Amino acid sequence: MTDTVDLFVIGGGINGAGIARDAAGRGLSVVLCEKDDLAEGTSSRSGKLVHGGLRYLEYYEFRLVREALIEREVLMSAAPHIIWPLRFVLPHSPLDRPAWLVRLGLFLYDNLGGRKKLPGTRTLDLRRDPEGAPLLDKYRKGFEYSDCWVDDARLVTLNAVDAAERGATVLTRTACTSARREDGAWAVTTTNSRTGETREFRARVIVNAAGPWVSDVIQRVAGANSSRNVRLVKGSHIIVPKFWSGPQCYLLQNHDKRVIFVNSYEGDKALIGTTDIAWEGRAEDVEADPSEVEYLLDAVNRYFKEKLRPEDVVQTFSGVRALFDDGQGNPSAVTRDYVFDLDETGGAPILNVFGGKITTFRELAERGIHKLKHLFPDMGRDWTHKAALPGGDIPKADYDAFRDQLKTDYPWMSRDLREHYGRLYGARTAMIVGDAKSLDGLGRHFGGTLFEAEARYLSAHEWAQTAEDILWRRTKHRLHLSKAEQAAFAAWYDDTLAKVA
Incomplete structure (x- = not known):
């Protein structure tokens, strides 16, 4: 049996998940296909920041920085549970950039994107201000500015959840093994790496958002060509x-x-x-x-x-x-902007996505869909700029007030557990807790803030299929559990949930 869809999206990172969400919300039929777990590649291995990219100003990327700063404000409203403000201290080093240049850059950073929610830059006396206490005494002057934290892997997952709730089909651990143009459409075959199941789809358009594998999809899977190239840059933390x-x-x-x-x-x-x-x-x-x-x-x-x-x-x-790949020799100077390549050969379009950064994923998705408007003239209007991501629909996007509400609703939880649920699941915390009135109601406790109820929720609603999916990408429990606790959880998961995941 062959399923017919408007859009077949390859790649379950932030760009693919964002595009699938945007398209599904416009009424298009969508399949999102990921060969591994959601966000298993680049999108769970970032610096965990929603930011304009202060250092990009040095490479004259003013438009990119402005757009990212505007998106920073949009995303803060859309997902206040997984995105929140941070203050960064930049100690001034006379051996590097001069103070006037740093201050000019911070002035532009404060004003390029129409900042409304975050405090602006201030100058610090590192000898007296407490922020200077951990620093060596030779650093006397500094600056403090605002940016935002994000749980990157959860940002991907929440986009996929929203896409699915709007009608998209999300296939994880399912590779697109072939795609060929056939009578003005794409004949696509997928294979699930865990079960061996193959499926056939007929898609009006393919969106190639495979990140580091984008060229591989173009050449090996789709048998197509592109004049664009990617530059692979390794970032370690x-x-x-x-x-x-x-x-x-x-x-x-x-x-x-x-x-x-x-x-x-x-x-x-x-x-x-x-x-x-x-x-x-x-x-x-x-x-x-x-x-x-x-x-x-x-x-x-x-x-x-x-x-x-x-x-x-x-x-x-x-x-x-x-x-x-913009031809820059220095990896740090390579643009973080994105480029689309739409190939409509044979009346079967493929939209290839090159580059991008996590902060601008929503805008990238919106502009990518705009490239396809002539193919789907009846699709819905832009909508994601004012829409909350799952769990982000807390009153007035005020997480502090929401934290107080969690304390009222669940007085029997520890503060750490409430904060864990609130920060990862926001307004959907109740879906995990269910009818529980005590910790016993959350099931087996594996250590830290990990209880059985959360694992079951992630398996049922967020495509978690292994213990590692839960311990590292859906959450960061792995950093707070001993090796023995991790092993005990993995054994329990394999015995109880893996068979139905």
Whole structure:
């Protein structure tokens, strides 16, 4: 049996999930196909920021920064549970960019995007202000500015959830094994890697949002061509115990003109990154190497009194960003903008997506769909700019007030558990808790804030099919459970949920 759809989207990262959501909300029939788990590639391996990209100003990417800053405001309203404000401290180093240039950049950053919700930049006396306490005494002046945190993997999943609730079919661990033009449409075959099941689809349009694999889909799967190319750039991060007091994060200038983010992470940890290295290998094989770990530790130790050592590193992760190849030699200078390539050969269009960044995914999706308007003249209007993502529909997008409501609704929960549910699931917390009136009602406790009820919810509603899907991408429980607790959860999952996932 062959299913007929308007749009067949390849790639379950942020761009593919965003496009599927946008299209489904316009009334198009959509299939989203991902060969692995949602966000398993690049989209779960970012610096976890919704930001304009302060350093892009140095490369004169003013339009990109402006659009990203505008999107920052849109996304804060759409998903206030997984996106929230941060303040970054930028210590001034006289050996790097001059203070006037930094201040000019921050002035532009404050004003390019019509900032309404976040406080602006202020100058710090690092000898007196508490934000300077962890820093070496030689850093006397600094600046503090605003950006936002995001749970990147959940952002992808929530887009997929919204797409599915608007009628899209979401297929995970299902590769598009072939696509051929046939009588003005695409004949598409998919294969599920877990079950071996194959399915046939007839699609009016293919959207290729495969990220690092975009060229592979064009050439190997679809047998097509494109004049566009991607530049694969490897970015690595390290996770260490948090080594300073206060909610602030830090942005450090390095000698090579790169900047390093030092972010509070998961309460008691710090996320440090990223590197920018040209990558020539398979995207599946990427991992942080010792030289990158050393590079990040050296950058931090140049600024902070407490010195980090390799043995302080709790975990590393690395991702490959598929950037549009604009011919720049320096990986840091390669544009983070996106480009579309629409090939309508034989009356069977394929829209290839090159580049992009997580902050501008919604706009990318909207503009990508605009490229297809002539093919679907009756589709609905733009809608995502004012729509909440699942769980984000809390009153007035005010998370602090929502936190108080959770305390009233669930007084029997610990503060950590309420915050965990609130930050990941927002207004959908009740779907996990159900009729529970005590911790016993949440089922088996695996350690930390992980209870059986959450695992069952993720398996039933968010395509979690392995213990790793839950412990690392849908949540970050892996960072808070011992090895024994992780093993116990994996054994329970395999015995109870894996058979129905």
